Amino acid sequence: MTDLPRPEAVLFDIGNVLITWQPEARYDELVGRDRREAMFAAVDLHGMNERFDRGENFRDVVHETAEAYPEFRDEILMWHDRWLDLARPPIDRSVRLLRALRAKGVPVFALSNFGIDSFALSESRDTFLKDFDRRYISGHMGVTKPDPRIYEMVEADCGIAPEYLLFTDDKPDNIATAQARGWQTHLFTRPEGWAERLVQAGLLTRDEAA
Template identity: 85%
Template sequence: MTDPTLPRPEAVIFDIGNVLITWQPEDRYDEMIGRARREAMFATVDLHAMNERFDRGEVFRDVVQETAETYPEFRDEILMWHDRWLDLARPPIDHSVRLLRALRAKGVPVFALTNFGIDSFALSEARDTFLTEFDRRYISGHMGVTKPDPRIYEMVEDDCGIAPERLLFTDDRPDNIATAARRGWQVHLFEGPKGWAGRLVAAGLLTPGEAA
């Protein structure tokens, strides 16, 4: 049933990591090098902080190379973050991809707002071609700012020209959702595609059959 207390969204905004593509690098490293070695590396090296650097626009290869040289005991494993990127950023979340396409088939504008590096995104979209299907893409590496900095949300609003209360945004991180909500966006904390499908139905954007 449509929620009568909220205006009908004019555009839907997807995060990508853990919404459209699984992003659990610890699990992937467990597969590649074994859990014990992965735990030792992650306890020593802040790899998520490294990732944040190229999410803000620094050069992917350079950042990973610099980190690898800083921690020579894990050099080969750190270099995998670049050299085996496509083994880390997987698999796609198929139901979410279907929801993206169902919205577009209904003529609903669909945007991406994601913390993603310039070069790492290029690698992912070459394989996961649904990443090319958005009406607008807001990639942090190109924008020079990452969620949950309010500036990135402001940049989206300025570019798309849609009132905040007419934007419906899903993300798996509560801090990213909280900043959007403070700006007046409609939000959904992504905990799985089934819940997101239900929210899109409640917003009057898809029928239950289209959201299945």
């Protein structure tokens, strides 16, 4: 890592980096595993989610999908009505790293596939989502990762050269597009690894990253 320039800004994905996003596991708790498996086999719920991640209305998309699959109507509506039960819990150490970077004066941005209304709901509870210097939320931008356009939009808005951006995300495709644009990257698997990467980049000391 020593041959890389010191990053001028750090970008966090949100789902599975700052907030746990495992809707299958949450549905297992809410309706039971058998019912969840049947529903996810019949309905492309992640595809539904991507529609409002691209800017479509959260409630309208979920209700449209629920009406198209009446046998799972009540369960599908939970995606909207019980959003805060699905998008949880926060990943505490990642939140601490976000705050440690800000305390050091390092610009910290969000770059996340997230709907307009679903993000507002999460932000109302997980108030650390207000802590970013800039927030690049796909629903507001009309494009989702890993489309190169969203990365281009980030670069144009922040004015920082790609090689001075350090980005973490849990999805290899999203990381690959960032790498192709010359960004520094870290594939997030656990907050411990991300903490070490921030230390290696010279942004935090080990004590600050603890």
